[in-house]
Amino acid sequence: MIDPLLYFWEILKASLLSTGGGNIPILHDSLIAQGWVTDRQFAEALAIGQISPGPTGLWVICLGYLVDGVRGSLLSLVGITLPPILVLVVHRVYQSIGHHPATQGFVRGLGLAVAGVFLVVLVNLMTSTGISPETIFILLGAIGLGLIRRLPVVVIIVAAALAGIALF
Amino acid sequence: MTTTTVSSTTTLQELFRTWFNIGLQSFGGGTATLTMIRRQAVDEHHWLTAQEFTRYWGICQIAPGINLVGITILIGWKVAAARGATLALLGLLLPSVSITIALTAGYAAIRDQPIVQSATRGIIPATCGLGLLLVWRMARPPIEESRSESSASLALSLLTLVGCALLVGVLHAPVIGVLWGAGAVIALAAWARARARQG
Numbered sequence: 001m002i003d004p005l006l007y008f009w010e011i012l013k014a015s016l017l018s019t020g021g022g023n024i025p026i027l028h029d030s031l032i033a034q035g036w037v038t039d040r041q042f043a044e045a046l047a048i049g050q051i052s053p054g055p056t057g058l059w060v061i062c063l064g065y066l067v068d069g070v071r072g073s074l075l076s077l078v079g080i081t082l083p084p085i086l087v088l089v090v091h092r093v094y095q096s097i098g099h100h101p102a103t104q105g106f107v108r109g110l111g112l113a114v115a116g117v118f119l120v121v122l123v124n125l126m127t128s129t130g131i132s133p134e135t136i137f138i139l140l141g142a143i144g145l146g147l148i149r150r151l152p153v154v155v156i157i158v159a160a161a162l163a164g165i166a167l168f
Numbered sequence: 169m170t171t172t173t174v175s176s177t178t179t180l181q182e183l184f185r186t187w188f189n190i191g192l193q194s195f196g197g198g199t200a201t202l203t204m205i206r207r208q209a210v211d212e213h214h215w216l217t218a219q220e221f222t223r224y225w226g227i228c229q230i231a232p233g234i235n236l237v238g239i240t241i242l243i244g245w246k247v248a249a250a251r252g253a254t255l256a257l258l259g260l261l262l263p264s265v266s267i268t269i270a271l272t273a274g275y276a277a278i279r280d281q282p283i284v285q286s287a288t289r290g291i292i293p294a295t296c297g298l299g300l301l302l303v304w305r306m307a308r309p310p311i312e313e314s315r316s317e318s319s320a321s322l323a324l325s326l327l328t329l330v331g332c333a334l335l336v337g338v339l340h341a342p343v344i345g346v347l348w349g350a351g352a353v354i355a356l357a358a359w360a361r362a363r364a365r366q367g
Contacts, residue, residue, distance in 0.1 A: 015233045017344050021302065023233075025336070029343040043292040044275070050298065052271050053195045054264025057234035061265060065272040073269050081261070083233035087241055088253075090231040091224075098227070105358025106351040107230050108310040112325055113350035115307040116332035117343055122299045125292060135293040142297030154195060156298065157291055164290020165283060 002036045002068055004075060010034075011060060011079030016086075021057065022110065023080075025117040028124070031063075039128035041066045051154045134167045180255055183247055186213065187240065187259030194264070201236055205243075215247050236260075317361070324357055 014026035024046075031037040045066055049059020057080060064076030097103050129135060138160055145156045186208050194201035202225070209215045216224070228238035237257070244256025278284045307329055314321040328350050335341040 013344075017232070018347060019229060019232055020235050021306075022347065026343045026347070029336070040288070040292070043295050044279070044288060045272075046299070047291045047295045048268070048272055048275060050295065051195070052264065052268040053193065054191050054260065054268065055201060055234045055236035057236070058264060058268045061268050062272040065269060066276060070269070073272070077261075077265055080234060081237065081257070084228075084231065084235075084237040084241060086233075087228055087231035087238035088245060091227050091242060094227050094230075098230075100359075101362035102355040102359040103230070105355035108313065108325070108358070109328060109351040109354025110347055111306055111310050112328045112354070113332040113347045115303045116329045116350075117336045117346060118299065118303050118306070119333050120337035122296045122303070123337065125299075126296050129289060129292040135289075138290055138293040139297040139300075142294035143301055146298050146301045152195065152200075153298065156294060160290040160294030161287035162290070163294075164287045168286040168289045 002034075002072070004068070004071065006034075007031075007036065007064075007068065007072070008075045008079050011064075011076055012082060015060075015080050015083040018114070019110070020114075021118070022114045023057075023060070025114065025121050027060070027063070028121045031067075037063065037067055039125055043125045043129070047157060051157050138163050138167075180248060180251065182213065183244065183252055184255045184259045187244075187256045188263060191260040192263040192267075202239075205236070205239065209243050215243055220246075321357075321361070324354070328354060 010027065010030045011023075014023040014030065018026060028042060032039065032042070041063065045059045045063035048062040049056050052058060052062075060076045060080050061073045064072030064074070066072075068075070126135065126139070141163070142156055142160060145151060145159065146153075190201065190204050190208060194204050206218075206221055210218050210221050224239050224242045225235070227242070228235040231238045237260070240256050240260050241253045244253035246252070248255070275284075279288070311322070311325050311329075314325040332346050332350050335346050336343055
């Protein structure tokens with residue numbers, strides 16, 4: 001059973017302190033450590049977020065649902081909707097700090113770090129599902145299909161689901 | 169921020185309807201959604217110029233949270249201040265969040281069926297593959313940027329990427345600390361480089 005207030009706080013904190021998909025590794029770290037989420041649920045939420053409409057960042061809503069039903073999804077919704085409102089503040093100060101080398105450096109450092117830490121999340125998800133010739137085949141296949149421009153993600157996910165049914 | 173004075177009821181309705189359609193139809197991830205927003209806001213409705221759109225997108229990338237939600241708020245605000253931002257945000261989220269919750273609920277109801285479990289075992293590695301592509305797309309621009317500066321800058325970027333992965337993956341360092349620490353280190357390096365160029 002999760003503590004709804006604490007769950008909300010983890011979602012809010014992760015989205016406040018990162019930009020774009022940067023909350024993925026933060027949430028993987030905090031929610032799995034709390035024992036509220038399994039690697040399987042985490043991967044499922046990311047996958048549903050890829051195929052549903054709107055920003056991919058809505059995957060946090062799927063995670064909330066898998067963990068705590070409708071209440072969890074609504075807590076997630078509020079937690080991920082509040083932080084982007086600060087864009088209005090960033091817009092105001094952007095004129096004065098946006099082109100400062102330190103700002104540009106910070107953005108670059110954050111981007112590199114998110115990429116590196118996201119790799120760790122992916123390794124964890126892969127290990128949790130089991131590294132075998134079959135799973136590596138699907139992983140490489142998804143990369144290959146993902147490189148095709150204009151191919152909708154849902155096609156890749158459906159292909160992977162069919163491969164899963166055939167192989168496992 | 170400057171707001172345009174046209175905030176008649178028709179404009180507000182148009183704003184809501186436009187974002188509702190984006191929220192409803194934008195299957196296929198971030199790039200597809202961004203393209204759709206640009207086409208509607210810049211080409212169709214002339215709420216902002218192409219240059220403003222690019223600048224807004226840059227601002228969203230340093231603002232907290234989902235970048236697409238950020239640009240929705242910025243454009244809505246430009247059209248009709250707080251009312252515009254609220255309507256644009258509601259328009260984007262009402263359909264997309266409802267469909268997301270419905271999809272998840274549908275999945276949750278069948279997730280323990282053996283055939284669905286097999287499907288999921290296929291979907292997880294595919295999600296990891298798509299994630300690897302995302303890592304590549306995130307890491308490439310800063311790495312190419314730093315390569316054009318100097319080999320020292322390139323080395324620092326690669327070291328940051330690998331170092332952060334090892335700090336979290338092997339030493340289990342707290343993720344938020346690692347992210348902000350990396351930001352601070354590269355910020356200092358960029359600042360020092362700029363000062364050296366001037367001096």
